[in-house]
């Protein structure tokens with residue numbers, strides 16, 4: 001018996017979400033007295049680092065045909081690894097990859113699946129958020145094989161200091177139903193779903209020409225930029241920056257919302273952030289109710305002051 005963790009990679013490097021899933025899986029393995037084994041698909045390096053989060057063995061399927069993401073192919077490979085290692089629990093990060101692969105695998109293995117887990121399981125019961133983060137649900141998995149996808153930034157990563165053995169795993173890779181011809185990246189900016197800090201702007205910024213200060217603040221803080229939906233709809237910012245119910249759901253450690261009212265549909269995508277800072281001229285803006293820190297003020301006055309303060313702090 002074992003706990004198998006799907007550790008995803010981006011450009012050949014393990015993602016932050018992969019380490020979180022590894023740590024989650026290792027903690028489950030510890031409580032169930034089994035081993036935490038990770039599986040990595042495609043060209044990748046630095047896999048031994050998973051050992052620091054409790055993984056004892058990494059199965060590497062280093063086939064370049066898996067470099068382009070294909071959930072159908074990867075699910076087939078993970079299913080073979082699960083069988084080879086007699087995995088009873090399979091853990092995914094609840095990110096782009098996990099959201100696509102876990103349901104396919106669940107159907108393949110006839111396994112119960114809980115998506116977006118917030119905490120370690122209590123026996124067979126896993127807690128997740130429902131109703132756009134407004135409520136929790138405790139879900140019991142009754143199947144022999146259990147699949148859990150872990151919400152990013154929800155469970156502490158435990159550094160155990162161990163080292164993982166890397167083993168080549170040879171799997172039968174099915175023929176693809178689709179062919180990825182080319183991937184064109186929209187930008188080289190920090191991934192919004194992986195960023196620790198996000199600086200986000202809304203309609204209160206009046207126009208796209210005013211995003212220079214948002215980008216400057218984000219750059220100084222090593223943050224990604226985001227926006228509210230109307231801002232993307234009216235083409236002030238690209239659609240991939242839109243967060244909320246109909247956009248990306250993010251859970252950074254720090255979310256700075258500037259000139260955003262805090263409508264429920266916006267909050268649905270950001271209310272899992274650890275700390276929320278709101279800058280808005282209207283003291284009655286709904287966002288202040290969800291904020292940890294609030295500044296009632298004009299963004300065009302407050303943000304330049306923040307930029308100056310961060311610069312001063314960094315140069316000190």
Ligand SMILES: Cc1cc2nc3c(=O)[nH]c(=O)nc-3n(C[C@H](O)[C@H](O)[C@H](O)COP(=O)(O)OP(=O)(O)OC[C@H]3O[C@@H](n4cnc5c(N)ncnc54)[C@H](O)[C@@H]3O)c2cc1C
Nearest residue numbers: 202203204228229244245246259260261265266281282299
């Ligand atoms: C089905 C559905 C799905 C939706 N999905 C999403 C979604 O995924 N994401 C999303 O964001 N929205 C979504 N919306 C839209 C949502 O309801 C709000 O309309 C939207 O979030 C408002 O965007 P905003 O806060 O940028 O703009 P506004 O509501 O116009 O708010 C602008 C804010 O800026 C403040 N402000 C003005 N001037 C300044 C200044 N100089 N300095 C500081 N503050 C200032 C104002 O006080 C105000 O609070 C959805 C709506 C529906 C119906």
